[in-house]
Amino acid sequence: MAMEENKIRAANWFSALRDEIVAAFEKLEDTQGSGPFASQPAGRFELRETERDGGKGGGGLMSVMRGGRVFEKVGVNISSVHGQLGERAQMAMASRPGMAGMAEDPSFWASGISLVAHMQNPQTPAVHMNTRMFWTPHGWWFGGGADLNPCLEYTEDTASFHDALKARCDLHDAGYYPRFKEWADRYFYIPHRKRARGVGGIFYDDLNTGDWEADFAFTQDVGRAFLEAFLPVTEKRRNDGWSDADKEAQLVHRGLYAEYNLVYDRGTKFGLETGHDPDAVLMSLPPLAKWI
Template sequence: MSNPFDARKARAAAWFAELRDEIVTAFEALEESQPDEAPAGRFEVTETRRATEDGSDAGGGVMSVMRGGRVFEKVGVNISTVYGNLGAAAQKAMAARGVPGMEEDPRFWASGISLVAHMQNPHCPAVHMNTRMFWTPHAWWFGGGSDLNPCIEYAEDTEHFHAVQARYLAPHGEALYPELKAWADEYFFIPHRGRARGVGGVFMDDRNSGDWEADFALTQDIGRAFLPAYLPIIETRRGMDWGDSERDTQLIHRGLYAEYNLVYDRGTKFGLATGHDANAVLMSLPPLAKWV
């Protein structure tokens, strides 16, 4: 007998794949439009699998990575759908977040898209976007968001990025954008540095209002907001001149980004703890970074 949530799981996974295809197409078009003698970057696509001790099927995904492009130094757009039984540590972590029934039935299913872009031009900000759905026999929820990570900040870029997020979230309630913005400000703060890793965006987790359709629609609009929030900034900044000083600033900021993802990021911890492909999980790390 099929689970009544199976159709909803399929819809969510299909949406994440559709969004991935849209973003990959847009990013390759941006590479083509940049005047440069070097070849335009292209995504390398690799299938990934979730590892289990007994070798059973536990799902996987598709890792799409572009390196050394005209505009993108490194960008990854990954999708995955994984399932199986959570280990003891993951069960404990989920129970601590208030997920019921983990000891009685540790089965789970999770699907999502994860994107991180590190740019050639230091005037072009790095960016992160992730949306996901998680299911257990006793609970379900959505999570994710989008945040901008410039090493050289421009107030007008920050204003544009946030304005697009606010516009796409507005149909879901006036209070939602301020709530998710504040959540992003808190989530992407680096305690040991006493600062945020970027200029924020929106973020949510454990989203279960009791209305699956409404929460799925919200998750879709967070994903739909990404390209109109980000691409105009890159179009404006990609042709700006830069030199050694700007590159040094960029590499130091990337060190900050790497610290956050390795020490605090919930998705990185979950992916490594549950046996997902380590290269896919660590795709977010920059190709080069430095520390002072």
């Protein structure tokens, strides 16, 4: 019974975080008073409910803004899904701590929030964030993180973003930030390009210290850290001018981002293999991209 209550608490938190982020992003749209897109209407999120397995396996809410003053495309999705893992997903889960029994009982429940923002101004970096809770009869864990993806890199922006994430990590464990930063550096790496997809952040998975409350509190702080890390960088750069060459660099960098998400991203693979709404799973893809 306690774990069922914990699932509800986690799902409600992800939903509340979604509401906070959506409100902050729409406020950015309202306050954008200069630049080539300032004369058009402020962007607003369009909402659509999503389903897994025709609704029998739960679902979520897909929130996407397109063609705004600040955001060219941004999605903030939440979901709570459940059911039976297929054979490929079982094999992937079996390698995780305590998951050897997945073949006998492949039941699962998962809830989380996933965000990707692609910006109008190439001076303003794209960004990704997600946090999630996963449960099976064999164990539970939390995962998530955030990483910055500028096409035009500024050392001070990278430092500011990382400092905000580190401050939240340090509230829980002084070892979390260096550990999860290094994990992000490994995870958000594109082997076939021999480079990272951005300037990093933090990433963690399989977090189960044995203390659900502590791990949930940390995951909440990762969610809180996102706006603290991203909004100052956006405010600083969103009114900067850009050239045709800058826009070209942005489109090429988006191609890199798309390659990573389609070839390597765990969340993309899991969502498609477990039958979740493909539009919600592929929300992360940029509206326009270019390959040389």
